[in-house]
Amino acid sequence: MTDVVKKVPSLRRAVDPFASVAEELDLVEKNLTRSVRSSERTLTEISGYLIHGGGKRIRPMITILAFKVFGGKRVEDIVDIATAIELIHTATLLHDDIIDAAETRRGKESAYKKFGLKATLVTGDFLFIKAFEFAGKFDETVVQWTADACTRLTEGEILQGFFNRNTEVTVRDYLEIVKRKTASLFETGAKVGAYLAGASPSLVEEMGEYGLNLGIAFQVIDDVLDVVGHEELLGKPTGMDLRDGNPSLPIILALGEGEAAVSDAFECSHPTDEKIQEAIKAIGRGRAIHRAKTFSKSYAELASRPIKKLPPSFYRNGLKTLAHLVVERDF
Amino acid sequence: MTDVVKKVPSLRRAVDPFASVAEELDLVEKNLTRSVRSSERTLTEISGYLIHGGGKRIRPMITILAFKVFGGKRVEDIVDIATAIELIHTATLLHDDIIDAAETRRGKESAYKKFGLKATLVTGDFLFIKAFEFAGKFDETVVQWTADACTRLTEGEILQGFFNRNTEVTVRDYLEIVKRKTASLFETGAKVGAYLAGASPSLVEEMGEYGLNLGIAFQVIDDVLDVVGHEELLGKPTGMDLRDGNPSLPIILALGEGEAAVSDAFECSHPTDEKIQEAIKAIGRGRAIHRAKTFSKSYAELASRPIKKLPPSFYRNGLKTLAHLVVERDF
Numbered sequence: 128m129t130d131v132v133k134k135v136p137s138l139r140r141a142v143d144p145f146a147s148v149a150e151e152l153d154l155v156e157k158n159l160t161r162s163v164r165s166s167e168r169t170l171t172e173i174s175g176y177l178i179h180g181g182g183k184r185i186r187p188m189i190t191i192l193a194f195k196v197f198g199g200k201r202v203e204d205i206v207d208i209a210t211a212i213e214l215i216h217t218a219t220l221l222h223d224d225i226i227d228a229a230e231t232r233r234g235k236e237s238a239y240k241k242f243g244l245k246a247t248l249v250t251g252d253f254l255f256i257k258a259f260e261f262a263g264k265f266d267e268t269v270v271q272w273t274a275d276a277c278t279r280l281t282e283g284e285i286l287q288g289f290f291n292r293n294t295e296v297t298v299r300d301y302l303e304i305v306k307r308k309t310a311s312l313f314e315t316g317a318k319v320g321a322y323l324a325g326a327s328p329s330l331v332e333e334m335g336e337y338g339l340n341l342g343i344a345f346q347v348i349d350d351v352l353d354v355v356g357h358e359e360l361l362g363k364p365t366g367m368d369l370r371d372g373n374p375s376l377p378i379i380l381a382l383g384e385g386e387a388a389v390s391d392a393f394e395c396s397h398p399t400d401e402k403i404q405e406a407i408k409a410i411g412r413g414r415a416i417h418r419a420k421t422f423s424k425s426y427a428e429l430a431s432r433p434i435k436k437l438p439p440s441f442y443r444n445g446l447k448t449l450a451h452l453v454v455e456r457d458f
Numbered sequence: 459m460t461d462v463v464k465k466v467p468s469l470r471r472a473v474d475p476f477a478s479v480a481e482e483l484d485l486v487e488k489n490l491t492r493s494v495r496s497s498e499r500t501l502t503e504i505s506g507y508l509i510h511g512g513g514k515r516i517r518p519m520i521t522i523l524a525f526k527v528f529g530g531k532r533v534e535d536i537v538d539i540a541t542a543i544e545l546i547h548t549a550t551l552l553h554d555d556i557i558d559a560a561e562t563r564r565g566k567e568s569a570y571k572k573f574g575l576k577a578t579l580v581t582g583d584f585l586f587i588k589a590f591e592f593a594g595k596f597d598e599t600v601v602q603w604t605a606d607a608c609t610r611l612t613e614g615e616i617l618q619g620f621f622n623r624n625t626e627v628t629v630r631d632y633l634e635i636v637k638r639k640t641a642s643l644f645e646t647g648a649k650v651g652a653y654l655a656g657a658s659p660s661l662v663e664e665m666g667e668y669g670l671n672l673g674i675a676f677q678v679i680d681d682v683l684d685v686v687g688h689e690e691l692l693g694k695p696t697g698m699d700l701r702d703g704n705p706s707l708p709i710i711l712a713l714g715e716g717e718a719a720v721s722d723a724f725e726c727s728h729p730t731d732e733k734i735q736e737a738i739k740a741i742g743r744g745r746a747i748h749r750a751k752t753f754s755k756s757y758a759e760l761a762s763r764p765i766k767k768l769p770p771s772f773y774r775n776g777l778k779t780l781a782h783l784v785v786e787r788d789f
Contacts (some may be wrong), residue, residue: 151788165609165612165613167616167617169616169620170612170616176671206546218583219583225575225579226575226580242557244557245557245619246616247616248553248556248557248579248613249557249615251583252549252553252608253612255586256605256608256609256612257605259590259593259594260601260602260609262607263598263602264598264601267594269589270590270594270595271594272588274587274588274594277587277589278496278584278587278591280498281583282496282497285500285580288500289500346547441540451609454642456728
């Protein structure tokens with residue numbers, strides 16, 4: 128961004144669609160920092176390790192944009208629930224790393240690896256609790272939606288466990304997992320934002336659809352990057368889904384193409400690096416990556432549809448750009 | 459109980475101090491059963507395994523008694539928060555079993571042993587979420603107190619981890635752990651009950667003190683039973699605190715008496731059964747058990763103090779009896 132653009136807020140908002148919610152995102156950061164303070168240093172340390180570890184804050188951003196696009200004014204009405212949603216996401220990352228016995232996360236040693244199972248598990252609980260402390264300030268509808276999203280998260284986790292290293296998994300199963308495990312928080316953020324701005328029930332539902340479809344598009348690209356991404360940009364090694372036996376979309380599509388190297392690595396409880404590299408090559412040879420990207424794009428387009436109907440604003444631009452960026456991103 | 463007593467409610471309430479809250483406890487049971495239903499069978503199965511696994515429901519009981527003793531009328535005002543508190547307790551049991559790699563719980567194989575780490579961890583999260591769904595229906599004060607209790611729980615867990623197999627631990631450290639890890643939910647249940655019944659702030663605080671002191675008395679007896687209890691009554695083997703390196707009061711007191719067998723077992727990362735039996739004998743030889751029981755009694759008496767000032771009622775009897783039973787129990 129040039130200096131001129133930086134200095135003129137209206138230009139800045141036109142160039143950077145997220146500048147329009149920069150103030151609210153700053154407040155979310157402050158909330159996050161404040162909420163991880165505990166009399167127990169370990170809790171603060173592990174929470175901070177993840178919270179200040181380079182998250183994209185995409186969930187708070189959706190929540191705030193959905194609020195502002197419907198004319199939501201008082202920042203204090205939205206910042207706390209956006210914080211809650213990011214805290215829930217962070218809590219699940221900590222617990223996921225335990226479940227996957229992950230070595231790295233966001234380019235660093237995972238908390239699980241660095242601080243051990245016990246402290247990481249308890250810190251995940253701690254962040255869940257902090258999330259509900261923030262969410263509990265809102266009315267019953269918001270609390271219920273947030274709790275429902277969390278319930279779906281746990282259900283998605285169980286469902287994913289069921290299809291772990293299971294070559295019977297279909298694209299339909301995949302969608303069921305992703306809707307719960309990833310898209311539910313996107314959906315809830317968008318719905319809550321619109322609801323708190325006073326949007327009509329049908330518009331609230333439409334924003335929920337935006338979030339849901341965006342979440343699916345987002346997860347598919349995550350899956351694609353796990354095969355074709357760059358370790359330095361991703362902050363974690365590629366091939367993790369194969370290593371962990373998680374049914375990602377490229378894996379499922381390549382299995383459907385009958386790639387033996389993929390089923391070999393995916394079914395194996397401890398695949399060697401060589402096996403994983405073979406499987407990655409096999410996925411790259413076929414059309415799985417291309418098809419997964421097309422799949423992601425179609426969900427991003429689905430997401431954009433209700434947005435187009437809204438009156439033009441910086442916030443509408445933000446929501447549209449988000450749908451675009453989620454598909455085009457390299458990390 | 460004789461048939462005559464059973465048939466005459468007023469007699470029944472006089473004989474069984476908890477009969478006066480039987481209706482509310484039944485509703486809590488129904489809530490618990492309903493709340494563990496999930497589209498994912500695993501979540502329902504593991505939740506049910508623990509929820510229907512013989513919990514004493516002491517936390518809901520305190521909450522309901524504290525509500526009724528101050529004239530709380532509408533059962534629907536108290537049952538949901540009593541449910542939330544029991545759900546939080548159950549969630550922490552699941553996560554604790556992972557942390558301690560526990561083999562048994564309430565006379566059965568632990569969920570961790572039976573269902574594995576992943577599913578047990580996620581089910582713990584699921585129950586936390588259900589708890590906050592119930593708690594989120596209440597006003598900000600109740601949500602905040604409940605979240606604070608949960609935060610203290612996690613802090614207690616971390617603090618206990620710090621003193622794991624650490625012979626430097628003092629009775630003062632122990633109290634700090636127990637206040638957070640066990641007594642915080644007792645305290646909050648009692649406070650919330652009184653608050654929701656409309657008791658004055660000073661009475662709400664006094665009830666909080668009741669819960670806190672009762673929780674400490676309760677935990678000390680748990681510790682004592684881990685040394686001198688009967689496996690069949692407890693539903694778990696004795697000597698678990700020595701095996702896990704958890705600083706229980708009898709262990710701390712016996713360490714203070716210079717029992718080498720106790721420090722030997724307590725400091726050892728994998729003590730043999732023989733070592734543990736030696737340590738248990740050593741604790742039994744000294745005055746640790748007697749002193750721990752006296753300690754528990756003094757906290758139960760502290761708990762009873764504010765209760766005596768209340769006008770006589772079946773509920774006051776219940777609260778008094780509870781303080782008595784907590785100390786006298788064999789399981």
